[in-house]
Amino acid sequence: MKKTNIAIIGAGNLGMSIIKGLLASPLKEKINIVASKRKLPEKPSVENSHLFFTRDNIYAVKASDVVIFSVQPDQFPKVVGEVKPFLKDKVLISTITGLTLKSLQQALGEESRIVRAMPNTAIAVSRSMTCLSYNGDEESIKMAQTIFNTLGKTLIIEDVLMQAATVLGASGIAFWMRLIRATTQGGIQLGFDAGEAKAIAVQTCLGAASILANNQSAHPESEIDKVTTPKGCTIRGLNEMEYRGLSSALIRGLTASYEMISQLKENMD
Numbered sequence: 001m002k003k004t005n006i007a008i009i010g011a012g013n014l015g016m017s018i019i020k021g022l023l024a025s026p027l028k029e030k031i032n033i034v035a036s037k038r039k040l041p042e043k044p045s046v047e048n049s050h051l052f053f054t055r056d057n058i059y060a061v062k063a064s065d066v067v068i069f070s071v072q073p074d075q076f077p078k079v080v081g082e083v084k085p086f087l088k089d090k091v092l093i094s095t096i097t098g099l100t101l102k103s104l105q106q107a108l109g110e111e112s113r114i115v116r117a118m119p120n121t122a123i124a125v126s127r128s129m130t131c132l133s134y135n136g137d138e139e140s141i142k143m144a145q146t147i148f149n150t151l152g153k154t155l156i157i158e159d160v161l162m163q164a165a166t167v168l169g170a171s172g173i174a175f176w177m178r179l180i181r182a183t184t185q186g187g188i189q190l191g192f193d194a195g196e197a198k199a200i201a202v203q204t205c206l207g208a209a210s211i212l213a214n215n216q217s218a219h220p221e222s223e224i225d226k227v228t229t230p231k232g233c234t235i236r237g238l239n240e241m242e243y244r245g246l247s248s249a250l251i252r253g254l255t256a257s258y259e260m261i262s263q264l265k266e267n268m269d
């Protein structure tokens with residue numbers, strides 16, 4: 001069976017997480033990866049017979065069926081300048097924040113088959129939420145789903161929602177980290193040591209998320225009803241948190257991030 005060759009142009013934090021996740025998945029028998037970056041380390045952090053590193057973007061692209069662009073936005077024009085003549089018929093995937101499908105198409109060529117992907121840092125542990133948008137080519141989106149479903153979950157969205165996806169999914173990791181930190185600190189105040197408090201907070205967060213992830217019809221509010229006894233301590237704590245603005249602080253935080261990312265995008269256009 002012919003293997004799929006994947007080029008990762010920009011093997012930085014995200015690129016390396018994608019590589020590690022793919023090589024740890026059942027897909028590894030069906031792929032070869034050529035990863036490019038400017039400075040090659042003397043000893044790569046990952047070594048595998050399915051993986052080859054190069055500084056030559058053109059070589060990486062020519063050797064591949066799928067090209068994943070994972071450089072910073074300001075590094076993209078230089079990369080495009082090098083590889084554009086060699087992109088014909090390839091599935092092109094961009095993880096670059098802020099570059100819309102339209103701008104990618106302008107840069108890479110009107111005929112290009114493009115998927116835009118917005119993963120989060122949980123991709124390093126194959127638990128990413130990756131939002132995908134695409135410009136109509138079904139083979140490309142299926143390929144992107146195959147790759148990113150091995151690294152977590154995917155959701156196809158309209159390109160216009162990518163900024164919102166960046167806030168809710170990518171920045172979302174930071175928001176959840178802060179909630180876990182805060183509940184850990186509360187636990188320490190109640191008498192646990194830091195390690196115990198963090199272990200309880202993390203597993204409880206994972207448990208709450210798993211209840212919802214494992215049952216599509218479960219809703220946060222009905223799950224809350226199950227743990228709030230009338231006149232009990234849980235509802236007392238919850239109501240105090242709401243009185244202090246928990247839900248509204250989270251929603252306002254999300255909208256503040258969204259306003260800022262929209263402003264940045266306007267300045268880029």
Ligand SMILES: NC(=O)c1ccc[n+]([C@@H]2O[C@H](COP(=O)([O-])OP(=O)(O)OC[C@H]3O[C@@H](n4cnc5c(N)ncnc54)[C@H](OP(=O)(O)O)[C@@H]3O)[C@@H](O)[C@H]2O)c1
Nearest residue numbers: 010011012013014037038039070071072075095096097121
């Ligand atoms: N990190 C995330 O979880 C995440 C999530 C969503 C979206 N994104 C987006 O994904 C992109 C990559 O993010 P990142 O965090 O992985 O950034 P990063 O760590 O800075 O990685 C960028 C990589 O691109 C390489 N590079 C730069 N110029 C190049 C060139 N001309 N040819 C080949 N490689 C080149 C760099 O190589 P050298 O190291 O050799 O300089 C570096 O390894 C960004 O646009 C970011 O906004 C990231």
